[in-house]
Each structure stands twice: as C-alpha cells, then as structure tokens.
Amino acid sequence: MNYFPDEVLEHVFDFITSHKDRNSVSLVCKSWYKIERYSRQRVFIGNCYSISPERLIARFPGLKSLTLKGKPHFADFNLVPHDWGGFVYPWIKALAKSRIGLEELRLKRMVVSDESLELLSKSFVNFKSLVLVSCEGFTTDGLAAIAANCRFLRELDLQENEVDDHRGHWLSCFPESCTSLISLNFACLRGEVNLGALERLVSRSPNLKSLRLNRAVPLDTLQKLLMRAPQLVDLGIGSYVHDPFSEAYNKLKIAIQRCKSIRSLSGFLEVAPHCMSAIYPICGNLTFLNLSYAPGLHGNKLMKLIQHCRKLQRLWILDCIGDKGLGVVALTCKELQELRVFPSDPFEAENAAVTEEGLVLVSAGCPKLNSLLYFCQQMTNAALITVAKNCPNFIRFRLCILDPMKPDPVTNQPLDEGFGAIVQSCKGLKRLSLSGHLTDQVFLYIGMYAEQLEMLSIAFAANSDKGMLYVLNGCKKLRKLEIRDCPFGDAALLEDVGKYETMRSLWMSSCEVTLGGCKSVAEKMPSLNVEIIDESEQMEFNLDDKQKVDKMYLYRTLVGHRKDAPEYVWIL
C-alpha cells in the first residue's frame, strides 16, 4: 500500500518519536516494518534479557541510541543478590563488533565493568552520551577511559551509582581538545576530584548546561565554576559550607546572581543552613529543587528557601520538612506537579516527620500535582479520600507508610477505602505503590478502576489469592507487577498464565507460591523465563514441588534462557 516512495514515508516517520508509536507503525505492514526499522535510531529495552544484542542489531542497523534496563526494580532494595545479572558487556561487545554507530547509551540497574566502559570508549567514534542510573561494577578508572577517548562527549551523567572511587585523575583525562560537554554529573562519586582540572574543563566547555558536583567540591571552587559557566541551567552543589562573613561567600553571591538561567538545583551534600540566602536570587526561577540529600537543611531555614520558589514544578525533599513545611509548599508552589518526600531516618518509623496532614495540605494547595512519592509515619482513609478529590490527575502515586501493615490510626481500619478512592478518581493512574494494612478489598478496587495502570508494587498486603486475581483480571494494561510478603499462592499464579506474556515481568518474593507452581508456569509458557532465586541453597537439598519459593522473577523473552545466571538462580 505504498502511495509514496520510501523516502517520503521515512521522513514522515521521523516525526514519530515515541517508542510505542514507532512500534505500532512497524506492525502496519511489511513495507512499513522495513522502512521503520532502517530509520529507527532510538531503541528502548525495558528488560535486557527479553532480547539479544544480535537480534537488536539485525533489526535496527541504524541504531544510535540504546536504553537498557537490567535488574528487577526490587534490586534497588537489596532483594536481588549482587551478581544476579544485568551485565552490559555483551551488549557493548556485540555493538562494537557490528560497527553500529552508537552515540548514546542509557543504562539502569545494570552491572557495568571498567572493561565495558573502556571498550565503549574506544569503539564508537561519535559516542556522545553516557547515562548510568543505579548501576554498579565500575570504578573511576572506567570513567577515565570515557573521558580520555570519547572525543565528542556531550553528556556524562552518573545518577546514584555505587562507584569504587580510586580518587583518581579521571577528570584530568578529558583532553584539552574536549570542548563539547553539555552535561556533567558526578554527584554520586565519593572521592576527591582534581579541582584545577575541573575548573579548566568547565572553562573550555561553553555549551555546558548541566553540572552536578560531588561532596568533594568546596564552595570556593563552586564560585569559580559559576563565574566561568553563568549559562548553566541545572546545578548540583557539592559542599556548601562556608563562613557567611568571608570574602568567598561574597564572591559566591555575585557569581550566583550572574546565573540567570538556572532552573534546576540539587545537591547541598554538605550544607551550612545559615548561608542559604545567597541562593535566594535564583529561587524564583527554579522548576526543579532536590534537597533530598541535605538533612542539614530543615526548619525555618528550609521554609524560607521554599518560600522563594514560586515556580517550582518538581520538589524532592526529606521528611524533616514536616507537615508544617509541606503547608508552606502548598501555599507557595502552585505549579507543583511532582513531590517526593524521602525519609531522613528510614529505620525509625516513629521519627518520620510527615503524616497524612502534610499530604492533604499539598493536595489542597497544588492542584496540578500528578506524581507522588511519599514516605510517612501514618496515613488515614479520610486523608486519601480528600487527596483523591483534590488531585484527580495522578499518574504516579507511591505511598510508603514506614511501619509495614499499619492501619488507619484513627479508625483502625485497613486503607482499602483510601486507595480505592485514589484509583477511582485518578483515571490516568499508571503507577501505584501500596502500603499500610490492606485486605483483598483494595485489589478489587484496583482491578475495577485502575484501567491505565501499568506498574503495581505490593508489600505486606491482602488476605488471599483473590487479591492477586482481581489485579490480573482487571488491569488490562498492566506491565510490571512486583509483590513481596503477600499470601498469594499457586492458585493465583496459575489462573491465567497467558497474561504474563502481555507483561514485561512479575516478581514475587516471600509469598506462597511453590516450586511446583512455578514449574507449571514455565512448562505452559515457553516464551517466559521463570527464575527462582534461592541463595540459601534450600532448593538443592529439597526438590519437593510443594516447597515454597523464596523469590521468583518471571519475564517474557524472545531469546529463551539466559546463559549468564549465577549458581543460585534456577531457570525452570
């Protein structure tokens, strides 16, 4: 059905950028499939084990940008052993071998070795952008290779990675000829950096828009950097400790005032709270503020700062802001869309400084709120119902009551009705995380109302298999389901195994599913990998099908069993 020559269609497809849309386009007919695949430059792979690098390369020879995700989400919380998998090396090796013109690589929860980074740095002449989120396995030596060899590097963005810091000279490895940097984020590195090299690098990077420093960068260096880069849009401050009466502080004030383009501010990894006034001049323009690594900033100093931030759209903060502080947010930040409140004292539930009150205040004051991550001491049904009424636009709603299974403290009821109100009101809800005391009822509501739900995280909830069944039957768009410590067993798991092929993955740990149940899924669905993770070696000694499985992770795949699983992972 080609009314146009291929080049015309290709040009039309250029305007289609979303992965979902391009995937749809490729399904229309053979001819469109062919044109689409040759013109595709950006590919997103949500589970690195769902496809092999060879097949990826075969289908998309023009690949320039690859996004890969490795470990399951619960790996973030230490539920997945270290060497479970998610190695990027085979991907880089395959891409290098086939001479793909890779320019951008974005990885999340993957194991990245120095060897991979070195190979990456030497194999792709036009490599421009490396983004690593929540990865591990590399050291600053690997970063040195990237700095030294990627001549046209524009972006090096390291977010919350565990990096073995050799306190090396990696920053000095950027050659004098490297002037193309647009984004440099090394906030997660714990070691010293060569400050002189940093200053020189920033000086010769006129396009630098985003700079996030680590703790080792002191205030006077910050001031020098800002003087050289007043065009910055995104700034992450390392150390912010200084004497308010010093020359350095005055210089800093001047430097900050020149930075009229800063819209995003983060860091304050070390902070002297009495010196925040230097920041006020840029607060009025901020759209993103991340103070979630600055426990030293709280009370009045914090509130004063927030009061200057009238244009804020995204706020990441620690719970030491308190309900009262959230009230200030509600009064000031009328444009707020995303709020994340992290616990400053994760292991002492009683110390969590925010409750349902803070959330209600924000929901009332910030009608544009659509994304929430909220760690709190307690929650009530009444509050959730109010929030649901105030903010029907939630796309992401993640609530974590620090004390697992805690009921509504006022009524002692489970939080079924509260979460039920959220899913009923927020018709566009795509992601939901539940906590507190919950029965099967909440899952009935979710199955009934959460039509757009794509990701659901459940912990310490439900009474029976019914809970899981309500969700599997009701949520047609479900892609990722992760469950821990719930009484869901084989009956729920096996009710509709075909469903799992429509999803990216299912994680179940500390539930009631048995080895026999998992085997059954694997048998019926060859297109799924069903992995049993068992570090305690119980499986080895007791192959009884009735044995409860500690951790099960299943995912759809086109390439069968992976070959790199460690000993304690059984692929059924």
Place this chain on the structure above:
Amino acid sequence: MVFEKELNLDATELRLGLPGSSEESLRISNKRALPDMNDDSGVAAAKKCDQETAPPTKAQVVGWPPIRSYRKNSLQTKKTEAETGGMYVKVSMDGAPYLRKIDLKVYKGYPELFKALEDMFKFKVGKYSEREGYNGSEFVPTYEDKDGDWMLVGDVPWEMFINACKRLRIVRGSEARGLGCVV
C-alpha cells in the same frame, strides 16, 4: 467469632522465616493466620495488626523501607558522621608528652571548649580579640582545617568551626603571635 480468649501468640507472632522453619533470616513474614471471612474482618485484622506491629518496630525487614541502597548508604554515612562517632579530634599541646582526644560535639561553644582544654592541660587560654587573637596568654589554641591550614580558634562561628576542625594544637604564645596578627 474468631477472637481467641487466649492470645495465640504463636499463630500471630511475626516470625522471621518461612512457615514451618525456625527463625532464620531477617524477614517479617506475612504468614499470619487469616481472619475468618464471617468475622468482622476489619477489627480482627486490626487487632492482629496491633499485636504484630508492636514487637518488630526495631527489627529491620530486608528491603524495607523501599529506598535505594545508594540513598540508604548516604544517609547512614551522614548519620554516622553526625551522631554516633561524635566529632573526636586529637589535641596536642607543645611540651606535653602525649596527645588527647576530645569530642567537639559535646561542647556548645567556645567557652565550654576552652574550659575543657584548660582543665585537661592545666593552662589558661587568655583573652580573645578579633584584632589581636589571644594576646597576653602563654598558650594559644589553634586548629588544622580541612585545607590543611593552621588557624586560630575562635575566628569563625562555632558550627563552622566544628565542621572544619580536623585537629587541635595548643601552641606556645611566642609561636602563635603570627597567627594573631591582623594581615
């Protein structure tokens, strides 16, 4: 009704481990006895919940709360730095045979610090003035800051001082005169 007269603590106890096994790993199991469906399940569950939530508040559940390890480690480091270890710094005094260690966090400000140093080393600090430092005293308190420079104690606000101070040295007045001079 399912409410037992006798608190069946075994059944409702939050056990660490799979059912049937004895307490092992750090996992709070959700394997509580399910409330009877005929029961006023909300209340029963809540009652069980009360019993369950009471004991393990101090026990750490693996992977709970759900925050990234990177973030958890960061907070832990900050906490350790800020609270548990205290801010112990070495204190040396010219002529003294051995060094001492003090916890800066313990003092609210310079006066308390000086009193402690005076008691510890049996000397008098002398009067501080911004212009001339500790003029008139035989011994002068100095400290090494994060940059490795030796500074006169007392110039900067207390908070800033304790964050910057790596070690203390009480020098003889004659040596310290340079530090006290206005540049």
